Amino acid sequence: MTETREPTAEGVARAARKVAEILPVTPLLPLEVDGRTIWCKAECLQPVGAFKIRGAWHRLTDLSAEERPRGVVGVSSGNHAQGVAWAARRLGITAAIVMPVDAPQVKLANTRALGAEVVLYDRPGGEDRDEVAARVCAERGATLVHAYADPWIIEGQGSTGIEIAAQMEQWAGGAPDLIVAPCGGGGLTAGLALAAPDARIVPVEPEGWDDVRRSLASGRIERVAADAPPTACDALQTPATRPVNFKVLQARCPFGLVATPAEVRAAQRLAFAKLRLVMEPGGAAALAAVLAGKVELGERTAVVLSGGNTDADAFAKVLAGND
Amino acid sequence: MTETREPTAEGVARAARKVAEILPVTPLLPLEVDGRTIWCKAECLQPVGAFKIRGAWHRLTDLSAEERPRGVVGVSSGNHAQGVAWAARRLGITAAIVMPVDAPQVKLANTRALGAEVVLYDRPGGEDRDEVAARVCAERGATLVHAYADPWIIEGQGSTGIEIAAQMEQWAGGAPDLIVAPCGGGGLTAGLALAAPDARIVPVEPEGWDDVRRSLASGRIERVAADAPPTACDALQTPATRPVNFKVLQARCPFGLVATPAEVRAAQRLAFAKLRLVMEPGGAAALAAVLAGKVELGERTAVVLSGGNTDADAFAKVLAGND
Numbered sequence: 088m089t090e091t092r093e094p095t096a097e098g099v100a101r102a103a104r105k106v107a108e109i110l111p112v113t114p115l116l117p118l119e120v121d122g123r124t125i126w127c128k129a130e131c132l133q134p135v136g137a138f139k140i141r142g143a144w145h146r147l148t149d150l151s152a153e154e155r156p157r158g159v160v161g162v163s164s165g166n167h168a169q170g171v172a173w174a175a176r177r178l179g180i181t182a183a184i185v186m187p188v189d190a191p192q193v194k195l196a197n198t199r200a201l202g203a204e205v206v207l208y209d210r211p212g213g214e215d216r217d218e219v220a221a222r223v224c225a226e227r228g229a230t231l232v233h234a235y236a237d238p239w240i241i242e243g244q245g246s247t248g249i250e251i252a253a254q255m256e257q258w259a260g261g262a263p264d265l266i267v268a269p270c271g272g273g274g275l276t277a278g279l280a281l282a283a284p285d286a287r288i289v290p291v292e293p294e295g296w297d298d299v300r301r302s303l304a305s306g307r308i309e310r311v312a313a314d315a316p317p318t319a320c321d322a323l324q325t326p327a328t329r330p331v332n333f334k335v336l337q338a339r340c341p342f343g344l345v346a347t348p349a350e351v352r353a354a355q356r357l358a359f360a361k362l363r364l365v366m367e368p369g370g371a372a373a374l375a376a377v378l379a380g381k382v383e384l385g386e387r388t389a390v391v392l393s394g395g396n397t398d399a400d401a402f403a404k405v406l407a408g409n410d
Numbered sequence: 411m412t413e414t415r416e417p418t419a420e421g422v423a424r425a426a427r428k429v430a431e432i433l434p435v436t437p438l439l440p441l442e443v444d445g446r447t448i449w450c451k452a453e454c455l456q457p458v459g460a461f462k463i464r465g466a467w468h469r470l471t472d473l474s475a476e477e478r479p480r481g482v483v484g485v486s487s488g489n490h491a492q493g494v495a496w497a498a499r500r501l502g503i504t505a506a507i508v509m510p511v512d513a514p515q516v517k518l519a520n521t522r523a524l525g526a527e528v529v530l531y532d533r534p535g536g537e538d539r540d541e542v543a544a545r546v547c548a549e550r551g552a553t554l555v556h557a558y559a560d561p562w563i564i565e566g567q568g569s570t571g572i573e574i575a576a577q578m579e580q581w582a583g584g585a586p587d588l589i590v591a592p593c594g595g596g597g598l599t600a601g602l603a604l605a606a607p608d609a610r611i612v613p614v615e616p617e618g619w620d621d622v623r624r625s626l627a628s629g630r631i632e633r634v635a636a637d638a639p640p641t642a643c644d645a646l647q648t649p650a651t652r653p654v655n656f657k658v659l660q661a662r663c664p665f666g667l668v669a670t671p672a673e674v675r676a677a678q679r680l681a682f683a684k685l686r687l688v689m690e691p692g693g694a695a696a697l698a699a700v701l702a703g704k705v706e707l708g709e710r711t712a713v714v715l716s717g718g719n720t721d722a723d724a725f726a727k728v729l730a731g732n733d
Contacts, residue, residue, distance in 0.1 A: 111437060111438070111577070111581060113437065114434060114436065114437055114455055115434070116455065117457065129455075131686040132437055132439065132452075132685070132686060132687075134440065136686050193683065254434070258434060356722065359688055359722060359725070360516065360722065362455070363454040363455060363459050363687060363688040363689075363718030363719070364455075364686060364687065364688065365682055365686040365687065365688060366686075395686030396686075399679065399682060399683065399729040399730070400729070400730070402682070402726075402729060403725075403726040403727075403729040403730045404726075406722040406723070406725060406726040406729075407722070407723070407726045
């Protein structure tokens with residue numbers, strides 16, 4: 088239903104123009120790693136604390152006059168939820184968000200605070216979130232706004248790459264030749280691939296949730312194992328990518344990487360101390376892989392810090408640890 | 411020695427042009443407070459984690475050919491130290507920084523990591539930091555770069571206000587009519603006053619360290635009491651403002667405000683949850699006063715979040731608390 092067309096580079100450029108009208112450019116912060124400078128795109132500073140606001144804005148502003156009054160339904164562990172809720176409130180569109188019962192409290196609270204209705208589903212119990220969302224859409228005649236398997240969402244997230252390119256031209260002397268980004272379902276990474284045709288794009292997933300890495304290796308869409316371990320990277324807990332994403336990723340990403348829980352925590356601590364940024368675990372996955380030396384750096388490397396919505400207790404524990 | 415001329419609005423404009431060549435504009439983040447939007451200038455995202463890099467850059471780039479090889483001496487609890495060290499390294503100038511033995515470890519470590527020599531003095535024991543700095547300057551023929559009582563430093567810090575005005579013109583529909591800022595010796599606040607002649611400027615100090623507030627009330631420079639309480643706001647622990655600062659402040663600030671320790675912690679927690687920013691206590695003082703309802707908001711209110719250098723243990727304790 089959501090894969091009605093292919094996402095395009097022209098769509099990314101159009102999304103970037105729309106986003107530039109309402110959202111200030113997030114900073115691209117230099118960070119020294121082993122004597123070299125990498126450039127960190129601080130998407131955790133978006134109004135909802137994550138890049139997801141971009142795709143939601145691109146999708147909702149393109150709804151037809153018939154679709155708008157029937158509202159939208161989002162499916163999300165939290166950041167896409169807040170992005171859809173933010174865009175919907177600004178446009179006066181009704182939004183319902185299907186969220187897992189075990190999402191971080193801060194994400195549930197923030198989504199409700201933005202005026203969206205939250206419909207909970209039983210993720211730990213194995214309930215299928217897409218089935219729940221399809222049912223809610225059918226009941227209301229609403230438009231499904233998928234978190235990643237949607238050409239508008241991919242194009243909107245890709246606007247991150249347009250900003251990175253412009254900022255690196257000014258401050259780093261040229262366009263990025265490598266972009267490392269956290270990867271859940273592949274919306275952001277596919278968008279970055281369309282935005283930056285000359286850069287290597289490296290997706291990073293949490294340990295045990297590396298379906299995109301395995302899919303790139305096998306050449307077909309693989310699913311996360313049913314007994315996947317728990318992960319603090321709730322934003323990257325997607326069971327599988329989709330054809331609309333995988334087609335782009337397969338053409339542009341030779342491989343994917345995995346970040347371990349300890350590597351993610353180390354990245355959160357470094358971002359705290361050196362960038363003064365609050366990163367949620369999933370948002371720090373790409374930085375984690377870079378700091379762990381898992382990526383051969385480019386001449387001009389960009390790393391996306393994709394989100395910063397984390398509960399205070401969880402973050403305090405990360406800061407207090409030293410593993 | 412450092413008050414050889416008056417700081418001017420033209421000097422602020424010149425500093426802003428110099429700063430714009432080397433430092434990307436820090437974001438101005440909207441924050442809803444009681445249904446109204448305030449605009450938070452995230453100076454904690456500067457490369458050294460504080461606005462102090464501005465004044466240091468303006469001062470050091472204006473050193474004469476005779477002064478440069480003799481080096482500079484800074485006096486600082488930490489953020490000015492890092493600003494001077496950063497600018498000195500970039501310009502190839504030798505820097506020694508006089509710092510208190512009880513400065514946060516992260517500030518001492520970061521200053522040394524930037525290549526500066528650290529000369530410790532006994533703040534808890536009552537040693538006078540200006541005397542120590544004067545001695546080091548005399549020994550080396552170096553130029554003293556005072557943390558606030560210096561026209562270049564005031565002008566450089568004022569470049570923050572030039573950026574705020576441009577950003578608010580674009581996103582808030584006009585220049586700020588109120589700027590609330592943390593205040594130690596009055597370098598930043600005096601610079602903001604010169605940068606924004608049409609805005610009310612409100613300095614905020616920590617409880618017990620409100621010498622500027624008392625000075626504005628009495629009309630003459632007052633000192634912090636010898637038995638002032640300990641404060642987490644180490645960046646704002648200055649014993650007294652100086653004539654070069656006070657002259658500007660007296661002309662523009664009808665009053666100053668105080669933030670209590672609990673108000674500062676609440677502001678740090680809010681910045682964590684809503685802005686995804688790491689604020690040090692002193693950097694959060696102005697936001698603390700605004701959140702506590704101590705300032706009558708303007709039509710377009712800017713709040714400076716001045717620094718984010720804090721130890722992980724201290725920040726974890728703030729997050730875990732709920733007072």
